[in-house]
Amino acid sequence: MIEIKKLGDHVGAEVTVTGWVEATRGHGKVSFTVVRDGTGIVQGVLVKSQVDEAVWEIQQALTQESVVALTGVVKADDRAPGGYELGVTRVALVSQAEEYPIQPKEHGVEFLMDHRHLWLRSSLQRAVLRIRAEVEQAVHDFFYDRDFVRIDTPILTGAIGEHAGTLFETDYFGDPAYLAQTGQLYVEAACPAFRRVYCFGPTFRAEKSKTRRHLTEFWMVEPEVAFADSDDNMRLQEKFVSYLVARALERCEDELGVLERDTSLLEKVKPPFPRISYSDAVEELQGKGSEVEWGQDLGASDETLLMEDRELPLFVHDYPKGAKAFYMKENPEDPRTVLCDDLLAPEGYGEIIGGSQREDDLHRLQERIREEKLPEEAYAWYLDLRRYGTFPHSGFGLGIERTVAWISGRHHVREMIPFPRLMNRLYP
Ligand code: 4AD
Ligand code: MG
Numbered sequence: 405m406i407e408i409k410k411l412g413d414h415v416g417a418e419v420t421v422t423g424w425v426e427a428t429r430g431h432g433k434v435s436f437t438v439v440r441d442g443t444g445i446v447q448g449v450l451v452k453s454q455v456d457e458a459v460w461e462i463q464q465a466l467t468q469e470s471v472v473a474l475t476g477v478v479k480a481d482d483r484a485p486g487g488y489e490l491g492v493t494r495v496a497l498v499s500q501a502e503e504y505p506i507q508p509k510e511h512g513v514e515f516l517m518d519h520r521h522l523w524l525r526s527s528l529q530r531a532v533l534r535i536r537a538e539v540e541q542a543v544h545d546f547f548y549d550r551d552f553v554r555i556d557t558p559i560l561t562g563a564i565g566e567h568a569g570t571l572f573e574t575d576y577f578g579d580p581a582y583l584a585q586t587g588q589l590y591v592e593a594a595c596p597a598f599r600r601v602y603c604f605g606p607t608f609r610a611e612k613s614k615t616r617r618h619l620t621e622f623w624m625v626e627p628e629v630a631f632a633d634s635d636d637n638m639r640l641q642e643k644f645v646s647y648l649v650a651r652a653l654e655r656c657e658d659e660l661g662v663l664e665r666d667t668s669l670l671e672k673v674k675p676p677f678p679r680i681s682y683s684d685a686v687e688e689l690q691g692k693g694s695e696v697e698w699g700q701d702l703g704a705s706d707e708t709l710l711m712e713d714r715e716l717p718l719f720v721h722d723y724p725k726g727a728k729a730f731y732m733k734e735n736p737e738d739p740r741t742v743l744c745d746d747l748l749a750p751e752g753y754g755e756i757i758g759g760s761q762r763e764d765d766l767h768r769l770q771e772r773i774r775e776e777k778l779p780e781e782a783y784a785w786y787l788d789l790r791r792y793g794t795f796p797h798s799g800f801g802l803g804i805e806r807t808v809a810w811i812s813g814r815h816h817v818r819e820m821i822p823f824p825r826l827m828n829r830l831y832p
Contacts, residue, residue: 405420405422405473406420406421407421407441407443407444408421408423408439408441408443408445408486409443409444410443411444411446411478411486411488411490414478415478415479415480415488416477416479417478418476418477418478418493419478419490420473420474420475421446421473421474421490422441422471422474423439423441423442423471424439424440424470424471424525425437425438425439425467425469425471425472425501426438426440426468426469427508428468431464433452434452435449435450435452435460435463435464436448436449437450437463437474437492437495438485439472440525444486445486446484446486446488446489446490447484447486447489447490448474448492448495449476449492450463450492454493455493455494459493459494459495462495462497463495465500466495466497467500467501468501468507469504469522469525470498470499471501472496472498473495473496473498474490474492474494474495475492475493475495476490476491476493476494477490477491477493479491505519506519506522506523506526517818517824517829518832519832520823520824520832521823521832528662529819530659530662531659531662532663532808532819532820533822534656535652535656535659535660535808535812536805536808538651538652538656539651539652539804539807539808540604540623540804541651542648542651542652543604543625543648543802543804545651546644546647547600550600551600552598552600552602552627553597553600553601553602554601554603554604555591555598555601556603556605557587557603557605558584558587558590559583559605559608560574560581560582560583561581562576562579562582562782563582563589563778563779563782563783563786564582564585565582565584565586565587565589566585566609566729567585567776568778570609570610570611571585572608572609572610572620583608585607585608586607586624586801587603587605587624587626588626588799588801589731590603591628591799592628592762592786592789592797593785593786593789594628595628595629595630595795596630596793596795599629599630600627600628600629601627601628602625602626602628603625604623604624604625606622606623607621607622607623607624608621609622614826616817617806617817618817619805619817619824619825619826620825620826620827621821621824621825622803622804622817622821623803623804623805624801624803625801626799626801627644627799627800628797628798628799629797629799630795630796631796631797632797632799633743633798634733634743634744634745636798637745637759637799638677638719638721638745638759639675639676641677641719641745641747641757641759641800642676642719643675644802645673645677645717645747645756645757645802645807646673646675648807648811649811650673652811653667653671659812660811660812660813663813663814665811665813666813669715669750670811672715673716673717677716677718677719678714678716678718678719679718679719679720679721679745680718680719680720681720681721681722682702682720682721682722682724682741683698683741685702685710685720686698689706689709689710694709699724700724701723701727701728702720702746707754708754710748711751714750715750716750717747717750717756718747718748718750719745719746719747719748721743721745722735722741722743722744723741723746725739725741725742728742729760730763730769730773730775730776730778731760731763731769731772732744732760732761732762732763733761733762733764734768743761743798744758744760744761745758745760745800746758747759747800751810751813752815753806753810753815754806756802756803756806756810757800757802757803758800758801759798759799759800759801760799761796761797761798762797762799763790764790764796764797765794766790769787769790770787773787804820804821805817805820805821806820808820
């Protein structure tokens, strides 16, 4: 059995490919069968006069997504999808599929989402998921090449990682436990052990908003670096994001083509990225007619407005304390703000990274935990990190689905993950 992507090595030879029938057509003297085997697609050409009656009959009865083994001679043909054709001599039916729900016509997105387990097979979804896989591999390669140690952080946690509003709570033998909103606090604990660490895994937020940027389960990569300040942190982020984009451009050219992604702006994504302080951003936004007030977090519409005339990702740094999480370090130059950044993607994709220098002062961190009315006992271990050898450190979290949406040029994060979890969707 030969994989379709290897057909080029077998021109002129008779081979067998096995896969799923995407389409059949032609009923007179010649008929065509398009087969997908997961490595590519190929068209088999069957000439009635040249094959046994039985072979012709099997081909005629094939339904979409039936599994077949096609045997035939490989021919190079520039017009054929994938560049090769099979002159079919035999067709063996492995399994006949029932009438396939997804037809080559327009379906509503809810219908497609209900059939997500089948929709994954379609060409656009395959392209997106292959880009996702490439981005994930690039994440690991980037950090591995830079001597980061990967730390797997718990999913069941006793302390709130980010904020109280969006917690999934579950019963843990009589006590409440939360699904992790972030791995950050745990990865911070591993920082004194290895200096440079990162975690990568699913994170959970009971987002009650139905937007195209929010999932309730999404994947996040979170590096943490000892002795890095907020400026070092942004430099690492721009290198990292540029690397991910470059990898997708380099290794997913076909997929970006299937998605008809205009890659001209992606080609420009190279460090350094421009920066703007939160205060300047608010001023700019007000000038553009936004009603945002100093002190509020920036919403999706403000982010879009801010990126209107910008081609590169943009760092917005030093947000007001009240708009951000408790663990961020107070800005010594303006204690109303914290040393943090959000990285906004261009073309309306919004925030893909949230990062900060961490509060390394025990007493200020305790104060912040109290101010936010978080249960201090649950953070005793986290405070220990400030008691026993505290040190300046910074880190960030990049959301995989939003990053893949931007790179793929697809506007809704629900298609960026094989099985999306949304407020109104737990099926399939
Ligand atoms: O800005 P966030 O909330 O930051 C953190 O969780 C920090 N603990 C990260 C750190 O410093 N280690 O989330 C980081 C990123 C966002 O920029 C966004 O890309 C993604 O995670 N994200 C979501 N993606 C999809 N659906 C959601 N509901 C998301 N919430 C955040
Ligand atoms: Mg954020």
